[in-house]
Structures are given as structure tokens and as C-alpha cells.
Amino acid sequence: MIHIVSSRQMAVGxxxxxxxxxxxxxxxxxxxxxxxxxxxxxxxxHGDELEGQFTCFEVARRVNEHPEFLTGVVxxxxxxxxxxxxxxxxxIPQFDLDMxxxxxxxNSASPFESMAADIxxxxxxxxxSLDIHASNIYLRELPQIRINEISGDDLMPWALExxxxxxxxxxxxxxxxxxxAYSLNAIGTPCLVVEMGVGMRLTREYGEQxxxxxxxxxxxxxxxxxxxxxxxxxxxxxxxxxxxxxxxVAGVFMPAVQHNWNVKRGQVVGHILDAAQGTVLQELxxxxxxxxxxxxxxxxxxxxxxxxxxxxxxADGKEA
Numbered sequence: 314m315i316h317i318v319s320s321r322q323m324a325v326g327x328x329x330x331x332x333x334x335x336x337x338x339x340x341x342x343x344x345x346x347x348x349x350x351x352x353x354x355x356x357x358x359h360g361d362e363l364e365g366q367f368t369c370f371e372v373a374r375r376v377n378e379h380p381e382f383l384t385g386v387v388x389x390x391x392x393x394x395x396x397x398x399x400x401x402x403x404x405i406p407q408f409d410l411d412m413x414x415x416x417x418x419x420n421s422a423s424p425f426e427s428m429a430a431d432i433x434x435x436x437x438x439x440x441x442s443l444d445i446h447a448s449n450i451y452l453r454e455l456p457q458i459r460i461n462e463i464s465g466d467d468l469m470p471w472a473l474e475x476x477x478x479x480x481x482x483x484x485x486x487x488x489x490x491x492x493x494a495y496s497l498n499a500i501g502t503p504c505l506v507v508e509m510g511v512g513m514r515l516t517r518e519y520g521e522q523x524x525x526x527x528x529x530x531x532x533x534x535x536x537x538x539x540x541x542x543x544x545x546x547x548x549x550x551x552x553x554x555x556x557x558x559x560x561x562v563a564g565v566f567m568p569a570v571q572h573n574w575n576v577k578r579g580q581v582v583g584h585i586l587d588a589a590q591g592t593v594l595q596e597l598x599x600x601x602x603x604x605x606x607x608x609x610x611x612x613x614x615x616x617x618x619x620x621x622x623x624x625x626x627x628a629d630g631k632e633a
Contacts, residue, residue: 336373337349354442365520418430451605572608575604
């Protein structure tokens with residue numbers, strides 16, 4: 314059933330609406346779900362990050378296919394920033410505003426701060442929630458969960474069951490208090506931040522992988538009684554175990570490796586080319602042995618552009 318989570322009148326005379334699809338067990342009325350376990354699947358905070366759209370579709374499709382297995386509540390929020398999704402814009406178009414910096418929101422004259430408050434109030438109390446993001450158009454990411462160390466003890470058991478490849482535990486210095494995840498975790502509603510794929514694209518493989526993980530979480534939480542796929546055990550690391558490869562010059566990046574490969578220290582990751590003169594401007598090499606979990610997708614680079622992230626000292630992934 315489609316519910317309007319928040320609605321505000323816009324200057325052009327149209328309503329800006331954030332919606333959710335609530336799926337409930339067959340033998341339960343909509344007025345009698347308050348005591349049931351609940352999962353919130355959220356995406357579309359950044360309008361150019363579309364990978365979560367397929368995951369939302371896949372979760373709803375599987376539940377609709379076998380409603381007899383649903384024993385709790387599934388809330389699907391496909392677009393918290395509908396203006397951004399419609400305009401393929403990371404932020405809220407024409408307002409120069411990142412939706413993921415205004416949470417937990419408040420009742421105010423600003424429609425977006427008040428909508429943020431409505432969203433937090435609606436998700437609050439969920440057994441578990443997932444905020445699904447994609448990378449930008451420049452980078453491709455393996456499916457991963459990023460959690461802050463201040464919430465690590467509470468979130469790690471959920472993260473390990475989510476069927477992602479990697480769990481990256483960030484230090485306190487990286488906390489962004491205006492995010493949805495921080496706001497939910499601060500009030501005791503567990504929220505996992507998922508990053509996967511590339512901006513403005515859908516990767517079916519990643520969407521299905523995360524959907525498998527969501528159903529595993531639903532089973533653990535008592536929301537799903539049907540069969541689930543066996544989940545992979547993710548690599549877990551902290552900031553200090555991640556190495557970076559950056560461009561020193563401007564040019565065209567041509568990779569020499571593939572995403573999700575294991576690489577060796579000193580191995581060539583790629584080259585930066587001068588297309589006009591036919592010369593190699595820079596040879597880029599790996600700083601350590603490890604898993605290439607982030608790789609440049611967009612070829613035009615400038616000094617400082619991120620080329621790759623490498624998780625050192627791991628044995629999973631595909632051999633180069």
C-alpha cells in the first residue's frame with residue numbers, strides 16, 4: 314500500500330511528495346502492525362545514485378511473489394529526494410542543497426527541513442533500516458557497508474548478515490551529523506549505509522546481491538519465514554587498512570586492472586594518457602597487496618583525482 318510520508322506545496326502549485334510502499338502480512342490489518350518487526354529500505358537521497366532503485370524493485374517483487382512468507386512489515390522508500398531523482402541531480406535542484414545534510418530536520422519554514430523531520434519520524438522504531446547509495450559517476454564501488462566506529466557494536470551484527478563484500482569502519486572524525494543514518498542511529502533505530510555500483514546506472518548483479526542480504530536480515534529479524542540465500546561473509550576493515558591511488562597529472566585514465574581484482578604492491582593499476590600527443594603521462598601502481606574495491610569509471614582525470622582504493626592484505630576477490 315502506498316503511503317505519503319511527507320508532502321509540501323511548491324511554488325509552482327504542485328505537491329512535493331515523499332512516498333513509501335508498506336507491505337504487511339496477509340492476515341494482519343493495516344491498523345494492527347505496531348507490534349510487528351519492521352525493516353525500512355531507503356534510497357534516492359541523492360538523485361543521481363540510482364543503484365538502490367533496482368534493489369527496492371527486487372524486494373517488493375519477491376514479497377509480492379510469496380506474500381505467505383511475510384511475517385513483519387517491509388517499508389520501501391524509493392526516492393527521499395524525488396526532485397533530485399527526476400532531474401538526475403545529487404542534491405535538490407535549484408536549491409543547492411544536499412538532502413543528506415539536513416537530517417534530523419525540524420519543523421520550520423524550510424520545506425526540506427520539515428520533510429526531513431517527517432522522514433525520520435516515519436522510519437523511527439524500525440527493527441533495522443538500510444540507506445542505499447551508489448558511488449558518483451566517476452567511481453565504481455563493490456557492495457559495501459560503511460559504519461562509524463561509535464555505532465560499530467550495534468551495527469556490526471547486522472552488517473555481517475547483509476551479503477555485502479566489505480564493511481568499512483570509519484573513525485569518529487568522519488561523522489556527518491546531518492545524515493539520515495547518523496540521525497536514526499542517534500535515536501536508537503539501527504541504520505546501515507550501503508554504497509555500491511556507479512552513479513546514474515543500475516548494476517543488476519549488485520542489486521540482486523543486496524536483495525539477498527535484505528531477505529536474510531528480514532529472516533533474522535522475524536519479518537520473513539521463507540527460504541533465503543546463503544550470504545557471503547564480508548571483509549571488515551578500518552580506515553588505516555585502505556590505500557589510495559590518485560592522479561598527479563591531468564589526462565585520460567586507462568585502467569590496466571579490473572574491479573574486484575586482487576593486486577600486488579607495485580602492480581600497474583593503469584596509465585594516464587595524453588590523447589593529443591600519444592604519450593603516457595603517468596604510470597599508476599598499487600601501494601600494497603590487496604583487494605581493488607574502488608576503481609575509476611570516468612576516464613577524464615585531473616591532479617588529485619581518485620583512481621582506486623585498495624584494501625590491503627586480503628585474499629578474496631579475483632586474481633589479476
